[in-house]
Amino acid sequence: MNIGTASDRAGLPAKTIRYYEDIGLLAPQRLDNGYRDYSTADVHRLRFLQRSRSLGFSVEECRQLLSLYGDSGRESAEVKAIAETKLAEIERKIVELKGLHGVLSHLVANCHGDGRPECPILDELAGETH
Amino acid sequence: MNIGTASDRAGLPAKTIRYYEDIGLLAPQRLDNGYRDYSTADVHRLRFLQRSRSLGFSVEECRQLLSLYGDSGRESAEVKAIAETKLAEIERKIVELKGLHGVLSHLVANCHGDGRPECPILDELAGETH
DNA sequence: GATAATCCTTCCAGTCACTGGAAGGTCAAG
């Protein structure tokens, strides 16, 4: 199947699929006319990539997961460890964002936001208060 | 003051400060020997940048905020609007991350993580279940 | 059969916000 069809099936832009090939994540067959020819197994790999990327795994992590995916002798402990590390990162990011949210919402609440120049948001950013 | 001192005072790497100059965020004086010479006002601007960047504003947003910062005729409504937009983005990101967290923690909980190859995490990523 | 629209190819450049490193000039201490 052509890249356009594979793109539709995998939910990834053709550009991204070619990029994944560039960096060695998959290598479809080629037809006589030079077109890439994706098998259903290729599409599975692409869907795998789409899902794991959207779950926040980096491309390098996806590469590891993908190699485990195709390895019937794999140990699930490896996969679980990668997922647990990623889970901890997500938790950390949520905490950070909540902190940002607290500071910013405080500032927004205290800014009258009218035509006057006084603005506690800028004061805070400048470090003039506290 | 030299860039090293400004770096310490602003809490930004010297590399980053030079980069900010490259993209036109500030332009310190130069000494006869070619060294950059930062005033305390420059350091204030740098601290402003450090704080607003760490609060999740993009460099372009920081540029806007910085121009309002130095503008005594500014209207705080502009600043408040930028901050509110950013606040909404942060909220959206938190929701997304919580969703990711839910999916991943479910998968981790269901993966026995021993030496056997069975692994619901990979099954999920492959789209084999559900 | 000609033509137009769509799809495919490769390659180069740009994004964002830095970061690393090389090559070389300047300055303060011992």
Added chain:
DNA sequence: CTTGACCTTCCAGTGACTGGAAGGATTATC
């Protein structure tokens, strides 16, 4: 007077794509 820390510029790389140009292949329409 040399060592080492600091400064300069410039070039290249990061991550994960994305945009676009130039050109070949295929498909649909007239």
